[in-house]
Amino acid sequence: MIKKKIAIIGSGFSGLSSACYLAKHGYDVTVFEKNSQVGGRARMFEAEGFKFDMGPSWYWMPDVFDKFFADFGRATNEFYQLKQLDPGFQIIYSPDETLAIDADFNSLVQKFESIEQGAGKNLRKFVANAEYKYQISMSDLVYKPSHSFLEFVKWNIIKQVLKTNLFSPLSNEVRKLFKDTRLVKLMEFPVIFLGAMADKIPALYSIMNYSALKQGTFYPKGGMVEIVHGMKKLADSLGVTFELNANVEKIEVKDNRCNGLTVNNTFHQFDAVISSADYHHTEMNLLAPNWRNYGSEYWEKKVFAPSSILFYLGINKRIAKLIHHNLFFNTDFEKHADAIYKKPEWVKEPLFYVCMPSKTDDTVAPDSYENLFILIPHSTELESDEDLIERNFENVLSRLELYCGEAIREHIVYRRDFSGKDFKSEYNSFKGNAYGLANTLMQTAFFKPKMKNKKIGNLLYTGQLTVPGPGVPPALISGKIAATEMDKILTRFEI
Numbered sequence: 001m002i003k004k005k006i007a008i009i010g011s012g013f014s015g016l017s018s019a020c021y022l023a024k025h026g027y028d029v030t031v032f033e034k035n036s037q038v039g040g041r042a043r044m045f046e047a048e049g050f051k052f053d054m055g056p057s058w059y060w061m062p063d064v065f066d067k068f069f070a071d072f073g074r075a076t077n078e079f080y081q082l083k084q085l086d087p088g089f090q091i092i093y094s095p096d097e098t099l100a101i102d103a104d105f106n107s108l109v110q111k112f113e114s115i116e117q118g119a120g121k122n123l124r125k126f127v128a129n130a131e132y133k134y135q136i137s138m139s140d141l142v143y144k145p146s147h148s149f150l151e152f153v154k155w156n157i158i159k160q161v162l163k164t165n166l167f168s169p170l171s172n173e174v175r176k177l178f179k180d181t182r183l184v185k186l187m188e189f190p191v192i193f194l195g196a197m198a199d200k201i202p203a204l205y206s207i208m209n210y211s212a213l214k215q216g217t218f219y220p221k222g223g224m225v226e227i228v229h230g231m232k233k234l235a236d237s238l239g240v241t242f243e244l245n246a247n248v249e250k251i252e253v254k255d256n257r258c259n260g261l262t263v264n265n266t267f268h269q270f271d272a273v274i275s276s277a278d279y280h281h282t283e284m285n286l287l288a289p290n291w292r293n294y295g296s297e298y299w300e301k302k303v304f305a306p307s308s309i310l311f312y313l314g315i316n317k318r319i320a321k322l323i324h325h326n327l328f329f330n331t332d333f334e335k336h337a338d339a340i341y342k343k344p345e346w347v348k349e350p351l352f353y354v355c356m357p358s359k360t361d362d363t364v365a366p367d368s369y370e371n372l373f374i375l376i377p378h379s380t381e382l383e384s385d386e387d388l389i390e391r392n393f394e395n396v397l398s399r400l401e402l403y404c405g406e407a408i409r410e411h412i413v414y415r416r417d418f419s420g421k422d423f424k425s426e427y428n429s430f431k432g433n434a435y436g437l438a439n440t441l442m443q444t445a446f447f448k449p450k451m452k453n454k455k456i457g458n459l460l461y462t463g464q465l466t467v468p469g470p471g472v473p474p475a476l477i478s479g480k481i482a483a484t485e486m487d488k489i490l491t492r493f494e495i
């Protein structure tokens with residue numbers, strides 16, 4: 001029997017995931033990727049003996065990765081080796097005040113208690129509640145395609161929602177239990193990844209706290225790119241074809257069906273298409289206006305997760321005081337948050353994050369050298385220029401040196417910058433967003449941009465701008481949902 005042919009636009013985690021599931025369902029799958037490597041925002045580059053993960057660095061929700069590989073009868077450790085980090089990460093509140101998150105939950109509880117009386121007991125309570133939310137979300141809610149509110153109108157789901165305050169603001173839950181500002185910052189930080197402050201994020205997302213504080217923070221030896229390599233290897237074994245340097249220019253539509261793609265000026269015929277490229281780019285640049293789900297007004301009203309300025313640095317010595325993950329919250333947290341989410345502006349003293357994987361992995365930097373990745377989040381409404389990037393660089397380097405108590409600038413032997421304009425040119429990212437739409441209440445589940453194109457029966461969207469949202473584990477899940485929906489469409493309608 002001739003297999004139906006499905007094209008996937010983009011080879012980020014969601015595209016790779018969809019490709020694997022569709023190939024398993026028996027389709028002939030081709031992935032078109034505009035860049036020369038697979039992995040999307042999680043690509044890696046090598047320079048002067050250093051190996052830099054370009055995007056994600058936090059491996060949370062390990063069960064989601066295990067479930068992905070298990071769906072193909074495989075185990076995660078067949079593809080890469082995980083190490084649990086201990087401490088998982090540290091928060092730097094001032095040059096001499098840090099809080100390290102122990103891998104052992106009981107010792108973390110004691111640490112909380114030593115900071116604030118009763119906080120240890122409250123941490124157990126908070127995390128037990130978050131664990132319950134995690135179980136119900138992961139077993140049911142996040143795997144829904146969210147085409148309609150009706151998917152959620154089941155008594156057992158409503159009961160769980162009522163029982164767990166899923167939709168009240170996360171900050172209310174945190175501030176009821178913790179008063180010490182250091183603990184509040186720690187408990188509210190994981191959701192910053194979700195692209196909004198904790199007063200705008202529903203408490204559902206305390207599942208991130210559960211993952212960070214109880215499940216732990218992991219690292220795949222060789223870097224996060226090893227997940228990409230693992231998924232690509234799996235896709236190869238399932239017969240997926242990859243076309244690299246393949247820029248999709250147009251989704252071709254005939255008789256309300258898409259019948260193929262124009263890639264690098266050449267038409268390719270397909271029975272169906274899933275786009276894992278940024279949703280906005282797919283609709284606004286690859287589809288004629290009459291086929292779009294949403295117009296530019298819709299996108300202008302959406303709240304986006306931040307863009308970022310990134311510095312990839314090679315250092316020719318060891319740095320004792322940094323661990324693998326370091327969050328520099330030694331500045332006015334609220335001020336920077338307001339500048340990202342309320343009144344877009346550049347702040348003089350930004351919050352920043354430093355990843356130093358060479359602490360854990362001797363394959364990512366030459367012997368006795370360090371590999372640093374610095375991230376400064378900022379509003380997608382702002383455009384950076386060389387001056388701004390330099391000012392930010394000087395500021396964070398000074399604060400880094402102050403905390404580390406040693407010179408770092410003069411030991412930089414490699415530097416590459418990456419900013420909003422690169423997100424746009426490398427990934428076709430709307431407004432240079434780094435990690436998609438913010439997971440605010442009004443942008444969660446069935447309020448997210450729909451996975452299905454309402455006018456074209458055989459075109460679906462996957463990835464961080466649709467359900468379930470930004471992050472690597474959600475991208476894996478998004479790819480699975482899209483593949484399952486496409487299989488239903490193609491089987492039901494015999495397209």
Ligand SMILES: Cc1cc2nc3c(=O)[nH]c(=O)nc-3n(C[C@H](O)[C@H](O)[C@H](O)COP(=O)(O)OP(=O)(O)OC[C@H]3O[C@@H](n4cnc5c(N)ncnc54)[C@H](O)[C@@H]3O)c2cc1C
Nearest residue numbers: 010012013014034040041056057058248277463464471472
């Ligand atoms: C700096 C940074 C740090 C992050 N940190 C973390 C973290 O620590 N942990 C975590 O879980 N998540 C993190 N994230 C988020 C996570 O990386 C993303 O949510 C996820 O990788 C998105 O996957 P995706 O498949 O949706 O999109 P993408 O990875 O963007 O994939 C889309 C692909 O489509 C391709 N494409 C676009 N247009 C076309 C076209 N016209 N033709 C062909 N191909 C096209 C792009 O080149 C790209 O490869 C981070 C993201 C960034 C940027």
